[in-house]
Each structure stands twice: as structure tokens, then as C-alpha cells.
Amino acid sequence: MKVSGIKDLQKLKTRGMATLSPDKIKIMVGMATCGLSTGAGTVFNEIAAGVKKNRLNAVVTKTGCIGICHEEPLVDVLIPGSPRVTYSRMTGEKAAELLEELRQGSVMKGALGRMDEDRFLLDDTVRSYKKGRIKKELLKVPEYANLSFYKRQEKIALRNCGVIDPEDICEYIAKGGYFTLAEVLAKRPPQDVVAEVERSGLRGRGGAGFLTGLKWKICSAADGKVKYIICNADEGDPGAYMDRSLLEGDPHAVIEGMMIAGYAIGARQGYMYIRAEYPLAIERVKKALAVATAHGLLGKKILNSGFTFNISISQGAGAFVCGEETALIKSIEGEWGEPRQRPPFPAQSGLWGKPTVINNVETLANVAPIMARGADWFSSIGTKKSKGTKVFSLVGKVNRIGLVEVPMGTKLKHIIYDMGGGIPNNRAFKAVQTGGPSGGCIPKELINLPVDYEALAEAGSIMGSGGLIVMDDRTCMVDVAKYFLSFLADESCGKCTPCRVGVKRMKDVLEDITAGKGTKEDLALLESMAEDIKESALCGLGKTATNPVLSTLKYFRNEYVAHIKDKKCPAGVCKALITFLIDKNRCTGCGACVKVCPTNAVEGEKKQPHRIEINKCIKCGACFEICPAEAVVKG
Amino acid sequence: MESFNRSTIDGFIKKYQGGKSSLIAALQEIQGACGYLSRDAITYFSIAAGVPLSKIYCIATFYRSFSLEPRGKNIVSVCLGTACHVKDGENIMNKMGRELGLESNESTTPDRKFTLEKVRCLGCCSMAPVVRVNEDTYGNVHQSTVPKMLAPYRKAEKR
Numbered sequence: 135m136k137v138s139g140i141k142d143l144q145k146l147k148t149r150g151m152a153t154l155s156p157d158k159i160k161i162m163v164g165m166a167t168c169g170l171s172t173g174a175g176t177v178f179n180e181i182a183a184g185v186k187k188n189r190l191n192a193v194v195t196k197t198g199c200i201g202i203c204h205e206e207p208l209v210d211v212l213i214p215g216s217p218r219v220t221y222s223r224m225t226g227e228k229a230a231e232l233l234e235e236l237r238q239g240s241v242m243k244g245a246l247g248r249m250d251e252d253r254f255l256l257d258d259t260v261r262s263y264k265k266g267r268i269k270k271e272l273l274k275v276p277e278y279a280n281l282s283f284y285k286r287q288e289k290i291a292l293r294n295c296g297v298i299d300p301e302d303i304c305e306y307i308a309k310g311g312y313f314t315l316a317e318v319l320a321k322r323p324p325q326d327v328v329a330e331v332e333r334s335g336l337r338g339r340g341g342a343g344f345l346t347g348l349k350w351k352i353c354s355a356a357d358g359k360v361k362y363i364i365c366n367a368d369e370g371d372p373g374a375y376m377d378r379s380l381l382e383g384d385p386h387a388v389i390e391g392m393m394i395a396g397y398a399i400g401a402r403q404g405y406m407y408i409r410a411e412y413p414l415a416i417e418r419v420k421k422a423l424a425v426a427t428a429h430g431l432l433g434k435k436i437l438n439s440g441f442t443f444n445i446s447i448s449q450g451a452g453a454f455v456c457g458e459e460t461a462l463i464k465s466i467e468g469e470w471g472e473p474r475q476r477p478p479f480p481a482q483s484g485l486w487g488k489p490t491v492i493n494n495v496e497t498l499a500n501v502a503p504i505m506a507r508g509a510d511w512f513s514s515i516g517t518k519k520s521k522g523t524k525v526f527s528l529v530g531k532v533n534r535i536g537l538v539e540v541p542m543g544t545k546l547k548h549i550i551y552d553m554g555g556g557i558p559n560n561r562a563f564k565a566v567q568t569g570g571p572s573g574g575c576i577p578k579e580l581i582n583l584p585v586d587y588e589a590l591a592e593a594g595s596i597m598g599s600g601g602l603i604v605m606d607d608r609t610c611m612v613d614v615a616k617y618f619l620s621f622l623a624d625e626s627c628g629k630c631t632p633c634r635v636g637v638k639r640m641k642d643v644l645e646d647i648t649a650g651k652g653t654k655e656d657l658a659l660l661e662s663m664a665e666d667i668k669e670s671a672l673c674g675l676g677k678t679a680t681n682p683v684l685s686t687l688k689y690f691r692n693e694y695v696a697h698i699k700d701k702k703c704p705a706g707v708c709k710a711l712i713t714f715l716i717d718k719n720r721c722t723g724c725g726a727c728v729k730v731c732p733t734n735a736v737e738g739e740k741k742q743p744h745r746i747e748i749n750k751c752i753k754c755g756a757c758f759e760i761c762p763a764e765a766v767v768k769g
Numbered sequence: 770m771e772s773f774n775r776s777t778i779d780g781f782i783k784k785y786q787g788g789k790s791s792l793i794a795a796l797q798e799i800q801g802a803c804g805y806l807s808r809d810a811i812t813y814f815s816i817a818a819g820v821p822l823s824k825i826y827c828i829a830t831f832y833r834s835f836s837l838e839p840r841g842k843n844i845v846s847v848c849l850g851t852a853c854h855v856k857d858g859e860n861i862m863n864k865m866g867r868e869l870g871l872e873s874n875e876s877t878t879p880d881r882k883f884t885l886e887k888v889r890c891l892g893c894c895s896m897a898p899v900v901r902v903n904e905d906t907y908g909n910v911h912q913s914t915v916p917k918m919l920a921p922y923r924k925a926e927k928r
């Protein structure tokens with residue numbers, strides 16, 4: 135069906151509403167990559183087959199990731215008139231049990247949470263799932279709003295992830311999708327859209343945090359009839375996966391954002407540059423583009439306006455530097471992705487020399503809400519200079535791992551402890567790494583830091599794309615610095631000398647230190663090289679490459695000194711500086727370590743304390759990992 | 770025997786439209802069809818499409834996803850993103866190498882059944898450490914669960 139105006143959108147909305155909360159049982163399985171990697175595919179098949187076999191009057195649908203990744207696979211059950219109930223860590227067996235309970239009209243025990251209402255962000259309404267009283271069994275299940283992981287969240291970019299079926303455009307429209315576009319095309323001149331976004335204070339969510347509206351303004355004022363909008367979905371920062379989750383869970387939100395951006399700057403063509411490592415995201419976006427085109431939402435004279443717009447996918451080929459905008463442009467042009475000197479900025483001269491705006495996935499997902507609810511609403515959220523919310527991937531050594539979207543300015547403490555539930559096994563929190571390879575490590579002393587662009591920069595790190603990697607006392611900070619530098623040395627495009635040679639040289643020094651060959655002059659050498667690289671590298675990759683070293687040197691200098699002077703790795707990570715030993719008093723002689731040791735380095739009689747032959751040990755850590763008595767220690 | 774099918778490459782050349790379409794996309798298609806960028810396939814493409822071989826080589830060596838060497842039937846990618854790194858992804862990588870019987874300088878088994886690669890972040894940080902075998906992603910991998918994880922692929926190869 136071709137959508138030519140609000141009336142048609144209304145029709146599709148009705149259709150979407152009918153599947154969002156149907157008049158029969160609905161079972162939703164979280165099928166983003168994170169769910170699939172823990173077996174959501176099997177769970178989905180079991181449920182679909184079980185429903186058919188038992189002739190249960192129910193529909194089984196796919197949805198994206200709601201962010202509670204540590205509890206995957208997730209299954210949600212929606213019984214008409216009753217709250218939405220989430221079950222976690224689902225398996226084939228649990229799926230069978232769930233269907234049996236549903237068949238008998240009862241509620242399976244052990245639910246993770248219940249959602250009493252569905253929030254429609256764009257038109258600021260709420261629809262209650264429940265009618266009348268909630269069943270007694272469900273009253274005991276905590277409401278989402280009371281779950282520690284959820285309490286502080288405010289979902290704008292992730293509004294539909296884990297709620298709608300990403301492959302069903304009607305459900306997106308039911309949640310208010312494409313109505314904003316229709317309104318913008320009918321009533322708002324392009325410069326008005328630019329002004330609104332500028333006034334909202336929205337800043338780029340991919341790295342540097344440049345004002346989105348200002349970027350649009352520069353591009354819209356640039357000479358030339360042909361202009362482009364590019365969505366940067368080359369989410370290369372290791373430790374960040376919000377863009378993948380958005381593209382897999384709500385691709386239309388990004389497409390609509392791109393269309394509004396395209397309209398605002400005067401572009402007729404958009405490109406989505408998606409990294410090859412995200413096959414499912416590529417597949418979902420492809421499908422979404424095809425469906426939007428089939429509905430006339432992409433193509434000529436969209437929604438009966440004069441606006442013509444198309445989007446093509448450009449697939450990355452595995453190069454971190456292509457996240458840098460001038461390199462990304464080169465890559466879309468089919469060349470090798472070497473960055474170039476700026477100015478001219480892409481907003482003036484970008485793709486094929488034409489004015490081009492490049493926005494990150496999460497940035498674009500914020501556009502429709504800003505246009506629907508207004509700049510004042512958006513800028514009322516967040517801090518003085520950082521407006522709105524930010525999605526963080528809370529990962530590493532933290533109990534509740536997942537994607538969280540919180541207002542800018544939320545304190546680290548609240549994210550890590552209240553939402554993340556602190557550090558596993560009661561170990562000590564040591565640092566949190568933000569901003570990917572261009573960022574830095576923030577120590578526990580700064581746990582009260584409100585997270586926004588300015589505060590993070592002041593602490594020697596950056597917001598980056600929003601990875602928060604939590605580290606405990608078993609993470610070695612020198613090793614972390616070495617990890618990032620070797621990553622960047624690998625990924626340096628080689629165009630400018632400071633990055634090509636300097637970063638590699640710094641990596642060599644760090645390798646020496648972690649191998650126990652560091653000298654006391656090394657720290658000063660690292661610092662002076664870092665200063666030089668920062669000043670002279672061509673692009674952002676090189677300029678920020680030294681942050682992981684500088685921030686760890688600033689906050690964890692003692693750890694560097696321990697490696698150099700005492701030849702010790704206090705965290706027990708650097709293999710050259712540790713030995714694996716078995717604590718005689720703890721060892722039960724179960725023999726688990728003997729079985730896993732690849733070099734037969736563990737010896738001992740059954741039920742007697744074992745020992746490790748140091749000369750044979752290759753320090754692979756297999757015994758350490760397997761020992762049920764925690765008798766293997768690093769010395 | 771040539772390592773590629775001429776008519777397949779001819780199809781990609783047609784799509785490439787003498788440079789109107791992306792060379793990266795064309796090379797991705799060749800690799801998709803042949804498993805890797807073989808010398809004769811890219812030489813043929815170079816001559817027939819009129820693209821200097823040096824340019825093809827430049828792109829093929831710049832981007833990580835291209836391979837100039839034949840790869841195994843099964844691709845095992847061990848994630849070494851930050852979250853996987855702090856959760857001992859390196860140990861998983863080493864274990865995988867031992868399990869597949871690879872020497873330290875090898876990435877493909879001599880029988881070309883398996884290729885082991887490291888990848889910088891698959892974006893499944895919540896499941897760290899993560900391993901992807903072909904299209905399947907595995908989360909929360911331990912050294913001790915590696916053999917079990919590989920078992921179905923080995924079984925399929927024996928058949």
C-alpha cells in the first residue's frame with residue numbers, strides 16, 4: 135500500500151495497534167544478536183512449534199533488545215487485559231513449561247518483571263495493558279519502573295527497542311512513527327527544522343559531540359544543489375553496541391531521522407554505512423528500506439510532498455578508521471579509507487565533493503522525538519551543555535550488563551552500582567573505561583562524576599559512543615593501555631607519521647613494561663611521545679590515541695611503577711610477571727585442573743593437593759578458570 | 770583449473786559499471802563467491818573491468834575483511850573487543866588455536882576446514898567473551914567449553 139498522507143498512516147497505525155496488543159495471547163522473543171548468542175533462536179522455534187502443536191490461540195513474534203542483556207534470552211508474554219510479563223534466561227524446557235501454564239490459563243512463576251503500560255513517547259501518551267485488577271500471582275512480580283536496572287532510565291532513542299517487531303513497519307507507525315515526518319513535510323520549512331534541532335541542543339552521539347543542528351545549518355547554507363546525508367553505523371569502538379541494537383531493534387527510527395535530516399539540509403540521497411561485522415543489522419535495515427520504499431515512504435514525492443529521498447546501504451569492510459568522517463566518505467566512494475585534512479569540513483565538501491552531513495545512528499534516532507515533542511522538551515532533559523539522554527553499554531566486570539539510556543548528567547555511581555548492581559563476586563571496583571580507544575580510564579575516586587561531555591573531558595576521557603567498561607582489581611591498567619595502543623597501531627591507516635610510527639612506538643614501550651623489561655625512563659618517554667602525537671597527528675584517531683595511556687598514567691601511576699621497579703603485576707594479568715600456583719590448603723585434589731591443562735603441568739594424587747610444574751606451565755589460565763575451590767592463585 | 774567462475778565475475782563487472790558502483794562492494798562480492806580474493810580472480814577482474822591491480826591490492830590489504838589467502842570452510846572469529854579483553858578473551862583465542870591444532874603463525878588448518886581469526890568487537894559485549902563460528906554467535910565462552918562448541922562443526926566436516 136502506498137502511503138500518501140496522514141489518513142493512510144492512520145490505517146497502518148490501526149493495523150499496528152492490533153498486533154502490538156492483539157486480542158489473543160502474544161509471545162515475544164528478544165531476537166537481537168545478544169539474544170541469539172544465548173539461544174533465543176532455539177527458544178523461538180520451541181515456542182512456535184509448541185503453540186502449533188498445542189493449538190494454543192497465540193501469536194509468536196520477534197522483537198529487538200530491551201537492554202537487559204544479562205538476562206537473555208528474554209521472552210515476554212502479553213495476555214489481553216493483563217500486564218506484559220518478562221521471563222528471563224529462557225531455555226527450550228522453560229519454553230515448554232511456559233506454554234503448558236498458558237494452556238491452563240495460569241501464570242508461570244519466576245518472572246523478571248511486569249510492564250503495566252506501554253508508553254508512546256512521540257505523542258506523549260500511555261496505554262494501559264491491564265484492564266481491571268491484576269492477577270494475584272502477578273502482583274508479586276516487580277514492575278519495570280521498580281527494577282533497579284530500569285528505574286533511572288529514560289528511553290528516547292531506544293523507545294521502541296524490545297517493544298515492537300522491527301520487521302513490521304505498522305508497529306513502528308502505531309508507536310507514532312512516520313507521523314513526525316508527515317507533519318514536518320507538510321508544515322515545517324527546512325530551515326525551521328534545522329533551527330528546532332539546533333535549539334534542542336542535540337549533540338553528536340558518536341564521538342566528538344558536535345552540535346547536530348549547527349552541522350545541519352552549515353551544510354544547508356553550503357552552495358550546491360546536490361547534498362548528501364550519511365548515517366555513520368560503523369560502530370567500531372570495542373565495547374559499544376547501542377547502534378547495533380538500534381538498527382536491529384528499531385531500524386525505522388533511524389531511517390525516519392535520516393529522512394528528516396535529509397529534508398532539512400536539502401539532500402535527496404542518503405547512505406547508511408554499516409560495518410560488516412553486523413550482519414543482522416544489515417539484514418534488518420535492508421528489509422526496512424525495502425518496506426518503506428514499497429509503502430512510498432522512500433522514493434519520489436514522499437507523502438504527497440515535493441520531497442524525494444532514497445537511502446542506499448554501504449557496507450564497511452573492516453577498518454576502524456572509517457568511523458572518522460573523512461575516511462568514511464572515502465570508503466563509500468570505494469577507495470581505501472584514509473582520512474584527510476580538515477577544513478574543508480564534509481558539511482561544505484564531503485561525499486564526491488558535495489556538502490554532506492554525517493550523523494551517528496543514535497543521534498538520528500533522537501531526531502523524530504525532538505521534532506514531535508519540541509526543542510524545549512528535549513533540552514529540559516540533561517545538563518547545561520549536554521542535552522537529552524545517552525545510551526551506554528554497561529559491560530565488563532559488572533553484575534547487570536546491558537544497554538541503559540539515562541539523562542545526561544547521571545552519576546557514574548548510579549549507573550554502575552544502582553543500575554549495574556556493582557561488581558561481581560564482591561570484588562573491588564577499580565575504574566571505568568569510557569569512549570573506546572580514544573577515551574580514558576576513570577578511577578574509583580571519581581565515582582560521583584556526572585556523566586556528560588564536559589565532565590568526561592575534564593576527567594581526561596571522552597563520551598565517545600557510550601561504552602562503559604567496568605574494571606575490577608583483577609584488571610591491569612597497564613595491560614589495558616597496551617590493549618588500546620595495539621588496537622590503534624593495528625588500525626592506524628598509515629597516512630601520517632605521528633600515528634603510524636608514534637603509536638606503534640608507544641605500544642612497544644608498553645609491551646616492554648608488561649614483559650618486565652621496563653626502565654624508569656619509560657614513563658617520561660611515554661608522556662613526551664603522547665604530547666607530540668596529540669599535537670601533530672592528522673585525524674581524530676591519532677590525536678586521541680594517547681588518551682588511554684595518559685589517563686592511566688595520571689590515575690594509576692603506581693601500577694606502572696610496580697611493573698617497572700618491582701617487576702610485578704598487582705592485578706595478576708601480565709603473564710611475564712606472574713606464576714600460577716596451587717594453594718595447598720584449598721586444593722581438594724578433584725583433578726579438574728589436570729584434565730584441562732594443555733601441557734600436563736599439573737601433578738598430584740587424587741584427593742591430595744596438586745602442584746603446578748612451573749617449567750611446563752604456559753600460563754593459559756585454564757586451571758584458574760576451572761578450579762571449583764579457587765585454589766589456583768596467581769603470584 | 771581456475772579458482773573462480775568467469776561468468777560469476779563477469780556479473781560483478783557488469784554491476785560495477787566501470788566505476789559508477791563501489792570497488793569495495795565488487796571485491797566483497799568476489800570474496801563472497803570465491804571464499805577469498807584469489808590472484809587469478811582479481812587479475813581477471815582488473816583486466817576486464819579496467820581497474821589497476823595495484824588499486825585492488827591496496828583496498829584488499831587496507832580492509833580487514835578481505836583475504837588474499839584461501840580460507841577455511843568454517844571461520845572461527847574470537848572477539849577481542851574491550852569487554853572480551855578484560856574477560857580473558859586472549860586466553861580463549863589461544864585455547865582455540867591449540868584446539869584446532871594451529872601453529873602460532875598459522876590461521877588456517879592444513880586441511881582448510883577451519884580458519885581462526887581475531888575480531889575487534891562483534892558488539893555482543895554483554896555476552897563477553899564472545900566467539901562467532903560462521904553465522905552462529907556464542908556468548909559467555911570458557912576455555913573448558915571450547916571443544917563442545919566446535920563439536921558440531923567438526924562432525925559436519927566428517928560427514
